[in-house]
Amino acid sequence: xxxxxxxxxxxxxxxxxxxxxxxxxxxxxxxxxxxxxxxxxxxxxxxxxxxxxxxxxxxxxxxxxxxxxxxxxxxxxxxxxxxxxxxxxxxxxxxxxxxxxxxxxxxxxxxxxxxxxxxxxxxxxxxxxxxxxxxxxxxxxxxxxxxxxxxxxxxxxxxxxxx
Numbered sequence: 359x360x361x362x363x364x365x366x367x368x369x370x371x372x373x374x375x376x377x378x379x380x381x382x383x384x385x386x387x388x389x390x391x392x393x394x395x396x397x398x399x400x401x402x403x404x405x406x407x408x409x410x411x412x413x414x415x416x417x418x419x420x421x422x423x424x425x426x427x428x429x430x431x432x433x434x435x436x437x438x439x440x441x442x443x444x445x446x447x448x449x450x451x452x453x454x455x456x457x458x459x460x461x462x463x464x465x466x467x468x469x470x471x472x473x474x475x476x477x478x479x480x481x482x483x484x485x486x487x488x489x490x491x492x493x494x495x496x497x498x499x500x501x502x503x504x505x506x507x508x509x510x511x512x513x514x515x516x517x518x519x520x521x
Contacts, residue, residue: 412454418488427477
């Protein structure tokens, strides 16, 4: 039971009280959105490591898979699977997760299936481009290289001082 003194103190009065209540509700809802883009007060002073876990697979690695490969060839190409169940030896799961400051930024699953000790099929999330492709696209977006000129750099330097 709330005492009579407090009951009158916290009751919104008129338009001013209703407006203050609306502003408080909007501000409280904004905290959930702001927490995604700004660090929370709980994380000040505590450094959380960026964590890569699992198998990082790229699209060029997946493109090299061929039906009929042996488990050893698949292991050489993709690496040791993160999950290899003893109850389902014909299925290998490659899981990758990247978390920054305690929040999961990227999560991918990739599964390889074997039949009669040969690669039968694979499925999973879309894999990122290879590092080589990312470097090529980045260099294409960079400033284009100037066309080669017939003059040497010494001649261009001297042209600055010539009338």
